[in-house]
Amino acid sequence: MKKNFILLTILMISCLAQAQFIKEKSINIQIGYGVSVPYYSVDEIADSGFYLQGEYVLKAASWVEFRPYAGLIITNSNGKDFNDNPTDEKAESKAFLMGGKARLRAPIPWVAPYIEIGIGTSIGKFETYTAHTNIHKSGIIYHIPLAFGLEFGRDHNFDLGFTYYFQPTVEQFAGAFAFGISIPLKS
Template identity: 45%
Template sequence: MQKLYFFFFTFLLSVIVYAQPSKGEFINVSMGFGLTSPYNETDTDMNSNGFYAQGEYIWSPRSWFGVRPYVGVVITSGEAKVKRAGAPDYKIQTNAALLGAKVRLAAPIPYVAPFIETGFGVSIGSFETFTEEENLKKSGIITHIPLTLGLAIGRKHNYEVKLIYYYQEQVRQVTGAAALGFSFPID
Protein backbone atom coordinates (compact mmCIF):
# COMPACT_ATOMS: atom_id res chain seq x y z
CA MET A 1 0.00 0.00 0.00
CA GLN A 2 2.87 2.39 0.75
CA LYS A 3 4.25 1.83 -2.75
CA LEU A 4 0.86 2.82 -4.20
CA TYR A 5 0.85 6.06 -2.18
CA PHE A 6 4.46 6.76 -3.20
CA PHE A 7 3.62 6.21 -6.88
CA PHE A 8 0.48 8.38 -6.65
CA PHE A 9 2.23 11.34 -4.99
CA THR A 10 5.28 11.06 -7.29
CA PHE A 11 2.96 11.18 -10.30
CA LEU A 12 0.97 14.04 -8.79
CA LEU A 13 4.08 16.12 -8.17
CA SER A 14 5.69 15.40 -11.54
CA VAL A 15 2.82 16.29 -13.86
CA ILE A 16 2.67 19.89 -15.06
CA VAL A 17 -1.01 20.63 -15.68
CA TYR A 18 -3.38 23.57 -15.64
CA ALA A 19 -6.37 24.00 -13.35
CA GLN A 20 -8.95 26.61 -12.57
CA PRO A 21 -8.56 29.58 -12.14
CA SER A 22 -7.56 29.14 -15.80
CA LYS A 23 -10.14 29.27 -18.59
CA GLY A 24 -11.01 26.10 -20.50
CA GLU A 25 -12.08 22.51 -19.98
CA PHE A 26 -10.45 20.15 -17.49
CA ILE A 27 -10.81 16.87 -15.64
CA ASN A 28 -10.20 16.96 -11.89
CA VAL A 29 -9.45 13.88 -9.79
CA SER A 30 -9.58 14.03 -5.97
CA MET A 31 -8.88 11.46 -3.27
CA GLY A 32 -8.89 11.75 0.46
CA PHE A 33 -9.95 10.78 3.92
CA GLY A 34 -13.76 10.38 4.12
CA LEU A 35 -15.72 11.44 7.21
CA THR A 36 -19.35 11.23 8.34
CA SER A 37 -20.94 12.94 11.36
CA PRO A 38 -24.54 13.17 12.58
CA TYR A 39 -26.36 16.51 12.39
CA ASN A 40 -27.03 16.43 16.12
CA GLU A 41 -23.78 16.10 18.00
CA THR A 42 -24.28 14.17 21.20
CA ASP A 43 -22.06 13.50 24.16
CA THR A 44 -21.06 10.19 22.55
CA ASP A 45 -18.33 11.87 20.44
CA MET A 46 -19.41 9.96 17.36
CA ASN A 47 -18.14 10.15 13.80
CA SER A 48 -16.96 7.72 11.19
CA ASN A 49 -14.08 7.67 8.75
CA GLY A 50 -13.09 5.91 5.58
CA PHE A 51 -12.31 6.55 1.91
CA TYR A 52 -13.34 9.28 -0.54
CA ALA A 53 -12.71 9.69 -4.30
CA GLN A 54 -14.25 11.99 -6.89
CA GLY A 55 -13.89 12.93 -10.55
CA GLU A 56 -15.15 16.17 -12.09
CA TYR A 57 -15.55 17.57 -15.57
CA ILE A 58 -14.75 21.30 -15.41
CA TRP A 59 -16.04 23.94 -17.78
CA SER A 60 -14.48 27.27 -16.85
CA PRO A 61 -15.61 30.19 -19.07
CA ARG A 62 -13.94 32.72 -16.73
CA SER A 63 -10.85 32.49 -14.54
CA TRP A 64 -12.98 33.08 -11.43
CA PHE A 65 -16.04 30.93 -12.30
CA GLY A 66 -16.53 27.28 -13.30
CA VAL A 67 -19.27 24.66 -13.64
CA ARG A 68 -18.33 21.19 -12.33
CA PRO A 69 -20.49 18.07 -12.83
CA TYR A 70 -19.09 15.32 -10.57
CA VAL A 71 -19.22 11.62 -9.79
CA GLY A 72 -17.67 10.14 -6.68
CA VAL A 73 -17.73 7.53 -3.96
CA VAL A 74 -17.57 7.71 -0.17
CA ILE A 75 -17.30 4.74 2.20
CA THR A 76 -17.32 5.47 5.93
CA SER A 77 -18.33 3.66 9.11
CA GLY A 78 -17.85 4.19 12.81
CA GLU A 79 -19.26 3.83 16.29
CA ALA A 80 -19.44 6.01 19.38
CA LYS A 81 -16.06 6.44 21.03
CA VAL A 82 -17.51 6.76 24.53
CA LYS A 83 -20.03 4.11 25.53
CA ARG A 84 -22.20 4.48 28.58
CA ALA A 85 -23.39 1.57 30.69
CA GLY A 86 -26.77 0.34 29.48
CA ALA A 87 -26.78 2.57 26.40
CA PRO A 88 -27.13 1.01 22.92
CA ASP A 89 -24.21 1.01 20.50
CA TYR A 90 -24.54 4.23 18.51
CA LYS A 91 -23.15 4.23 14.99
CA ILE A 92 -23.10 6.13 11.73
CA GLN A 93 -22.14 4.97 8.26
CA THR A 94 -22.35 5.94 4.60
CA ASN A 95 -21.59 3.75 1.59
CA ALA A 96 -22.61 5.77 -1.45
CA ALA A 97 -21.96 6.93 -4.97
CA LEU A 98 -22.23 10.70 -5.43
CA LEU A 99 -23.62 12.44 -8.54
CA GLY A 100 -24.32 16.11 -9.09
CA ALA A 101 -23.09 19.48 -10.25
CA LYS A 102 -21.38 22.40 -8.51
CA VAL A 103 -20.35 25.91 -9.39
CA ARG A 104 -17.02 27.34 -8.23
CA LEU A 105 -16.14 30.89 -7.37
CA ALA A 106 -12.38 31.41 -7.14
CA ALA A 107 -10.11 34.33 -6.41
CA PRO A 108 -7.54 34.23 -9.26
CA ILE A 109 -4.59 35.03 -7.04
CA PRO A 110 -1.13 33.86 -8.19
CA TYR A 111 0.16 30.64 -6.56
CA VAL A 112 -2.64 30.31 -3.97
CA ALA A 113 -6.24 30.79 -5.14
CA PRO A 114 -8.95 30.28 -2.51
CA PHE A 115 -12.27 28.92 -3.77
CA ILE A 116 -15.76 27.94 -2.67
CA GLU A 117 -18.12 25.52 -4.44
CA THR A 118 -21.78 24.65 -3.96
CA GLY A 119 -24.51 22.95 -5.95
CA PHE A 120 -26.97 20.05 -5.82
CA GLY A 121 -26.65 16.29 -6.11
CA VAL A 122 -27.82 12.82 -5.14
CA SER A 123 -26.25 10.07 -3.06
CA ILE A 124 -26.99 6.50 -4.09
CA GLY A 125 -26.27 3.79 -1.52
CA SER A 126 -26.89 2.83 2.09
CA PHE A 127 -26.96 5.17 5.07
CA GLU A 128 -27.33 4.66 8.81
CA THR A 129 -27.59 7.24 11.57
CA PHE A 130 -28.19 5.73 15.01
CA THR A 131 -27.75 8.22 17.88
CA GLU A 132 -29.64 9.22 21.02
CA GLU A 133 -31.90 11.43 18.88
CA GLU A 134 -32.03 9.60 15.53
CA ASN A 135 -32.65 6.05 14.36
CA LEU A 136 -32.48 6.20 10.57
CA LYS A 137 -31.52 3.48 8.12
CA LYS A 138 -32.08 4.08 4.41
CA SER A 139 -30.99 2.58 1.13
CA GLY A 140 -31.48 4.07 -2.28
CA ILE A 141 -31.32 7.62 -3.59
CA ILE A 142 -31.24 10.70 -1.35
CA THR A 143 -30.44 14.31 -2.14
CA HIS A 144 -27.47 16.28 -0.85
CA ILE A 145 -26.11 19.81 -0.95
CA PRO A 146 -22.32 19.93 -1.56
CA LEU A 147 -20.09 22.61 -0.10
CA THR A 148 -16.35 22.77 -0.77
CA LEU A 149 -13.76 25.14 0.64
CA GLY A 150 -10.23 24.96 -0.68
CA LEU A 151 -7.09 26.32 -2.25
CA ALA A 152 -5.85 25.86 -5.82
CA ILE A 153 -2.08 26.01 -5.40
CA GLY A 154 1.01 26.08 -7.57
CA ARG A 155 2.38 28.31 -10.29
CA LYS A 156 -0.47 27.28 -12.58
CA HIS A 157 -2.97 26.35 -9.82
CA ASN A 158 -2.58 22.71 -10.76
CA TYR A 159 -3.09 21.18 -7.29
CA GLU A 160 -5.93 21.48 -4.83
CA VAL A 161 -6.26 21.08 -1.08
CA LYS A 162 -9.89 21.06 0.00
CA LEU A 163 -12.51 20.28 2.60
CA ILE A 164 -15.67 18.82 1.07
CA TYR A 165 -19.07 18.50 2.78
CA TYR A 166 -22.29 16.84 1.57
CA TYR A 167 -25.31 17.79 3.70
CA GLN A 168 -27.74 14.84 3.61
CA GLU A 169 -30.92 16.03 5.33
CA GLN A 170 -32.93 12.82 4.77
CA VAL A 171 -30.51 10.78 6.92
CA ARG A 172 -29.51 13.65 9.24
CA GLN A 173 -25.79 13.41 8.53
CA VAL A 174 -22.93 15.34 6.97
CA THR A 175 -20.54 13.33 4.85
CA GLY A 176 -17.33 14.82 3.60
CA ALA A 177 -13.62 14.59 3.12
CA ALA A 178 -10.26 16.19 3.51
CA ALA A 179 -8.88 15.69 0.01
CA LEU A 180 -6.08 16.42 -2.43
CA GLY A 181 -6.81 16.88 -6.11
CA PHE A 182 -5.20 17.63 -9.44
CA SER A 183 -6.52 18.68 -12.82
CA PHE A 184 -5.48 18.21 -16.41
CA PRO A 185 -6.71 20.06 -19.51
CA ILE A 186 -8.83 18.33 -22.14
CA ASP A 187 -9.21 21.11 -24.72
Protein backbone atom coordinates (compact mmCIF):
# COMPACT_ATOMS: atom_id res chain seq x y z
CA MET A 1 0.00 0.00 0.00
CA LYS A 2 2.79 2.41 0.91
CA LYS A 3 4.61 1.71 -2.38
CA ASN A 4 1.42 2.42 -4.35
CA PHE A 5 0.96 5.73 -2.55
CA ILE A 6 4.56 6.77 -3.26
CA LEU A 7 4.24 5.76 -6.91
CA LEU A 8 0.96 7.69 -7.27
CA THR A 9 2.51 10.77 -5.65
CA ILE A 10 5.52 10.69 -7.97
CA LEU A 11 3.24 10.27 -10.99
CA MET A 12 1.05 13.24 -9.96
CA ILE A 13 4.08 15.48 -9.36
CA SER A 14 5.57 14.59 -12.75
CA CYS A 15 2.25 15.37 -14.48
CA LEU A 16 2.00 18.72 -12.70
CA ALA A 17 5.61 19.53 -13.58
CA GLN A 18 4.80 19.11 -17.28
CA ALA A 19 1.54 21.08 -17.08
CA GLN A 20 1.56 24.45 -18.79
CA PHE A 21 -0.95 26.19 -16.54
CA ILE A 22 1.64 28.43 -14.82
CA LYS A 23 1.53 31.81 -16.56
CA GLU A 24 4.13 33.79 -14.57
CA LYS A 25 6.81 33.10 -11.97
CA SER A 26 8.34 35.43 -9.42
CA ILE A 27 10.15 35.56 -6.09
CA ASN A 28 8.46 37.29 -3.14
CA ILE A 29 10.47 38.49 -0.13
CA GLN A 30 8.63 39.47 3.08
CA ILE A 31 9.99 41.07 6.22
CA GLY A 32 8.06 42.09 9.28
CA TYR A 33 7.31 42.33 12.97
CA GLY A 34 6.88 38.80 14.34
CA VAL A 35 4.64 37.76 17.24
CA SER A 36 3.77 34.53 19.01
CA VAL A 37 0.68 34.06 21.17
CA PRO A 38 -0.46 31.07 23.26
CA TYR A 39 -3.84 29.50 22.56
CA TYR A 40 -4.84 29.65 26.25
CA SER A 41 -3.62 32.37 28.60
CA VAL A 42 -4.73 34.01 31.85
CA ASP A 43 -2.60 37.10 31.20
CA GLU A 44 -3.01 38.66 27.79
CA ILE A 45 0.42 38.26 26.21
CA ALA A 46 2.06 38.39 22.80
CA ASP A 47 5.79 37.87 22.53
CA SER A 48 7.49 39.87 19.80
CA GLY A 49 10.38 39.44 17.42
CA PHE A 50 11.47 39.21 13.79
CA TYR A 51 9.98 37.57 10.68
CA LEU A 52 11.53 36.91 7.26
CA GLN A 53 10.18 34.75 4.43
CA GLY A 54 10.85 33.99 0.76
CA GLU A 55 8.29 32.54 -1.63
CA TYR A 56 8.50 31.10 -5.14
CA VAL A 57 5.30 32.43 -6.73
CA LEU A 58 3.61 30.39 -9.46
CA LYS A 59 0.76 32.41 -10.97
CA ALA A 60 -1.89 30.15 -12.51
CA ALA A 61 -4.48 32.88 -13.19
CA SER A 62 -5.09 36.53 -12.29
CA TRP A 63 -6.85 35.36 -9.13
CA VAL A 64 -4.88 32.26 -7.97
CA GLU A 65 -1.22 31.63 -7.14
CA PHE A 66 0.70 28.71 -5.63
CA ARG A 67 3.48 29.65 -3.21
CA PRO A 68 6.08 27.25 -1.84
CA TYR A 69 7.87 29.12 0.96
CA ALA A 70 10.76 29.10 3.40
CA GLY A 71 11.12 31.53 6.27
CA LEU A 72 12.29 32.33 9.76
CA ILE A 73 10.50 33.57 12.86
CA ILE A 74 12.22 34.47 16.13
CA THR A 75 10.16 35.73 19.09
CA ASN A 76 11.19 36.30 22.71
CA SER A 77 9.27 37.11 25.87
CA ASN A 78 9.84 40.46 27.58
CA GLY A 79 8.20 39.20 30.81
CA LYS A 80 5.25 41.60 30.55
CA ASP A 81 1.62 41.38 29.46
CA PHE A 82 -0.30 43.90 27.32
CA ASN A 83 -0.77 46.19 30.35
CA ASP A 84 2.98 46.18 31.21
CA ASN A 85 2.37 44.01 34.27
CA PRO A 86 5.02 41.37 34.98
CA THR A 87 4.09 37.81 33.95
CA ASP A 88 5.70 34.40 33.77
CA GLU A 89 3.53 33.38 30.82
CA LYS A 90 5.19 33.20 27.42
CA ALA A 91 4.92 31.78 23.92
CA GLU A 92 8.31 31.80 22.21
CA SER A 93 9.23 30.49 18.77
CA LYS A 94 12.63 30.23 17.18
CA ALA A 95 11.89 28.35 13.99
CA PHE A 96 12.62 27.78 10.33
CA LEU A 97 9.32 27.60 8.40
CA MET A 98 8.65 25.83 5.11
CA GLY A 99 5.66 24.57 3.20
CA GLY A 100 3.19 25.49 0.50
CA LYS A 101 0.25 27.89 0.23
CA ALA A 102 -2.38 28.88 -2.27
CA ARG A 103 -3.33 32.55 -2.58
CA LEU A 104 -6.73 33.69 -3.81
CA ARG A 105 -6.77 37.32 -4.91
CA ALA A 106 -9.46 39.66 -6.14
CA PRO A 107 -8.31 40.64 -9.66
CA ILE A 108 -8.65 44.38 -9.07
CA PRO A 109 -6.18 46.88 -10.59
CA TRP A 110 -3.70 48.67 -8.29
CA VAL A 111 -5.06 47.35 -4.94
CA ALA A 112 -6.15 43.72 -4.59
CA PRO A 113 -7.18 42.00 -1.33
CA TYR A 114 -6.01 38.42 -0.85
CA ILE A 115 -6.32 35.42 1.43
CA GLU A 116 -4.05 32.37 1.52
CA ILE A 117 -4.00 29.00 3.25
CA GLY A 118 -1.74 25.98 3.15
CA ILE A 119 0.23 23.42 5.15
CA GLY A 120 3.81 23.42 6.33
CA THR A 121 6.38 22.48 8.91
CA SER A 122 8.25 24.41 11.60
CA ILE A 123 11.73 23.30 12.63
CA GLY A 124 13.15 24.79 15.81
CA LYS A 125 12.54 25.45 19.49
CA PHE A 126 9.13 26.29 20.96
CA GLU A 127 8.06 27.25 24.49
CA THR A 128 4.49 27.78 25.62
CA TYR A 129 4.15 28.44 29.32
CA THR A 130 0.81 29.61 30.75
CA ALA A 131 -1.44 28.73 33.69
CA HIS A 132 -2.95 26.03 31.44
CA THR A 133 0.05 24.92 29.38
CA ASN A 134 3.68 23.95 29.95
CA ILE A 135 5.23 22.88 26.64
CA HIS A 136 8.94 22.93 25.81
CA LYS A 137 9.60 21.28 22.45
CA SER A 138 12.47 21.20 20.01
CA GLY A 139 12.33 19.59 16.60
CA ILE A 140 9.83 19.39 13.76
CA ILE A 141 6.13 20.22 14.09
CA TYR A 142 3.44 20.92 11.52
CA HIS A 143 1.70 24.26 11.10
CA ILE A 144 -1.23 25.68 9.16
CA PRO A 145 -0.46 29.02 7.50
CA LEU A 146 -3.25 31.55 7.06
CA ALA A 147 -2.72 35.06 5.69
CA PHE A 148 -4.69 38.03 4.45
CA GLY A 149 -3.74 41.45 3.18
CA LEU A 150 -3.48 43.75 0.18
CA GLU A 151 -1.34 43.59 -2.94
CA PHE A 152 -0.75 47.00 -4.46
CA GLY A 153 1.06 48.71 -7.30
CA ARG A 154 0.48 48.68 -11.03
CA ASP A 155 1.65 45.06 -11.30
CA HIS A 156 0.75 44.10 -7.70
CA ASN A 157 4.48 43.86 -6.88
CA PHE A 158 4.06 44.98 -3.26
CA ASP A 159 1.99 43.53 -0.46
CA LEU A 160 1.15 44.39 3.11
CA GLY A 161 -0.54 41.83 5.28
CA PHE A 162 -0.95 39.67 8.34
CA THR A 163 0.33 36.10 8.24
CA TYR A 164 -0.23 33.45 10.90
CA TYR A 165 1.13 29.95 11.47
CA PHE A 166 -1.16 27.93 13.72
CA GLN A 167 0.97 25.37 15.60
CA PRO A 168 -1.41 22.99 17.43
CA THR A 169 1.39 20.72 18.70
CA VAL A 170 2.77 23.50 20.93
CA GLU A 171 -0.60 25.29 21.49
CA GLN A 172 0.46 28.65 20.06
CA PHE A 173 0.39 30.60 16.85
CA ALA A 174 3.22 32.62 15.41
CA GLY A 175 2.68 35.36 12.92
CA ALA A 176 3.70 38.70 11.56
CA PHE A 177 2.66 42.03 10.19
CA ALA A 178 4.81 42.01 7.06
CA PHE A 179 5.72 43.99 3.97
CA GLY A 180 6.60 42.11 0.79
CA ILE A 181 8.04 42.82 -2.62
CA SER A 182 7.77 40.55 -5.68
CA ILE A 183 10.53 40.27 -8.28
CA PRO A 184 9.34 38.82 -11.61
CA LEU A 185 11.39 36.02 -13.18
CA LYS A 186 11.85 35.86 -16.93
CA SER A 187 10.55 32.75 -18.68
